[in-house]
Amino acid sequence: MSRPLVVIVEPYSSGNMYAPVLRRAGFSTCAVTLRSAAPLAASFRAEDFDHHLEYGADDAAPITPRLLDPVLDQLRGLTPVAVVPGEQHGVRLADRLAAELTPERANLPELAAARWHKGAMYAAVAAAGLPVIESLATRDPDEVADWLRDTGLGGRDLVVKPANASGTDSVTMLPGGAGWRPAVTGLAGAVSRHGIQLTDVVVQEYVTGVEYAVDTFSHDGVHTVTDIVRYRKRSVDGRIAIYESMEFVPFDAPGHDELLRYTERVLDALGVRFGVAHTEVMVTDRGPLLVEVNARPPGGAQPWACQLATGDNLVDRTVRYLGGGATVRPDYDLEMSVLVVFFAVRSGGRISGIEGLNAITRLPSCCHLKINVVDGDEVPETLDLMDAHKLGVAVLGHPDPAQVRADHLEVRRIASRVGRPGGFTIDPVPVPVTP
Structure with a gap:
């Protein structure tokens, strides 16, 4: 009998952990890679895959039948049981492929944009009645000027960042909002450090507090938590996303009930029903506020460090679920x-x-x-x-x-x-x- 097959779109960074774990669990693996000069492509390990398909565009290009259909036709012949993104620039294509090939293990297609475009993300969360950071996504500086006037944020500290970049690429804080116009015009249509064409620019109020990331694995719309980390960052010349450290913290630490309720409602608002997510939340004096959701594994050493801290990680939890193993636990122990x-x-x-x-x-x-x-x-x-x-x-x-x-x-x-x-x-x- 043939082995069940899982597709990993852009299996880079920590996303390259999927294939070895899947193979050990008895699965076959297929990589789908986009056309990109992404620096993370060096982390691709071709030997971990039984099949490798190339998608004929990068993440910024519209997904058209001409690009999608050849990949879909080949994947239908492989009858995958799941499609997952390995890295941020694979989220959009993985969402689309999963909706077509494994709809029982897919996120809500009608909310797809809200899982990769930060402007649509904040709008969807606000539409669900959750508190959010005051934000605007646009390419038009005049629209920003009107928004600053209407919201009363003129003269206040602002954050400017791309709507479709990954990591902390080009995230800048502007004290007193000074220089917001050149910051917006400089990002609109620029190319990211991953070689991806940027789309809209997000301008938002600058908020302070304690920043956390909540990592989850979801199945059938049920969100399970694999770890919570607390970030410490520093600011240098307006760059506010210089990481100093991240610490794994207990699931049941004081205040985490509110953080977790908010995170689960955010994931619901974004239509997350299957797969992993890395949700960054700032806990402020106004309560939890969404920084962003990344519907893919966290990058760098985090899954490995999570294994050290908890004895588990979101990649292994995903594979155990796909293998029909024990019931997925909703939480974790800090070991x-x-x-x-x-x-x-x-x-x-x-x-x-x-x-x-x-x-x-x-x-x-x-x-x-x-x-x-x-x-x-x-x-x-x-x-x-x-x-x-x-x-x-x-x-x-x-x-x-x-x-x-x-x-x-x-x-x-x-x-x-x-x-x-x-x-x-x-x-x-x-x-x-x-x-």
């Missing part, structure tokens, strides 16, 4: 205190003295150190998550949260002395105690 520490450089230049980071491996809680540069490499100033991933990451894990907190500060001390003038780190900061 170990785990903190992912990101690196950054304050100015572009040549790397030197990087071997000094090896001292991190001798810390009691160091589980993993990945450095992606060597002495002599030229690196840019760290402005976003993609820049940080190019440098590397340290993963700390220990049964004692106090040990992780102490080692976090030690990582920053070590990193501040090596790598570049000014260090391979942002400024060390006190690490708050997790409730």
Whole structure:
């Protein structure tokens, strides 16, 4: 009997975890890749797939019958049991393929745009009666001027970001709203760092609070939580998405009931019924407010670190469900205190003295150190998550949260002395105690 087949669209970044897990569980695998100069394409592992189909356009191109039908015809012959996106730029095509090929395991087609276009996303969440950050998606600076006047946000801090970019690409904070017009015109129609044509620009009020990401696996419209992480970020010259660290926190920590209720209602509002999602929420003095939903696995080391923290991750949970295994649990247990520490450089230049980071491996809680540069490499100033991933990451894990907190500060001390003038780190900061 032939093995059931699962399609992974754009199996890059952490999306490349699907195929090996599926194969071990007895599935056949098919990759569908888009035409793109995406930097993440280097993470594609062709040997993990039994079939590989190429879609004849990038993620920004309209999905037309001329492009879609040849892929659909080939996939129908393979009779897939599920279609999942591996990376953000595969979300739109995976949604469309799933609706055609596996409608019982697909998200609501009529809300497809709300799962990849941030303007449509905020509108759908607001239409469901949920509080949202005041936002406008447009390419027209004059429309922004009218919106600022009508909302009373003129002269207030603003965030400007692309409606269809991934990660933290081109996310900028404008103090007092200064420079919003050139910021909007500069992004409208530009090309992202992934080589994708940008569409609309989102302008929104700047809000502060504690930012979380809730990772979920959904089946039949039931949302199960695989992990919750708390972000710490820094702002440099208006760039507000420079990651310092992310910490896995307990499912039942104080305040999480409200966070989780809001997240589940957001997923319902966006028509999420099957598959994984990475939902970023800012908990403010107004309550939880959506930053964005990414209907694909979180990137970087997060699924691996989640396995360390909880003994599970959203990729494995998906595959167990597809294999008809045990009932999917709705939550998770935090088995170990785990903190992912990101690196950054304050100015572009040549790397030197990087071997000094090896001292991190001798810390009691160091589980993993990945450095992606060597002495002599030229690196840019760290402005976003993609820049940080190019440098590397340290993963700390220990049964004692106090040990992780102490080692976090030690990582920053070590990193501040090596790598570049000014260090391979942002400024060390006190690490708050997790409730």
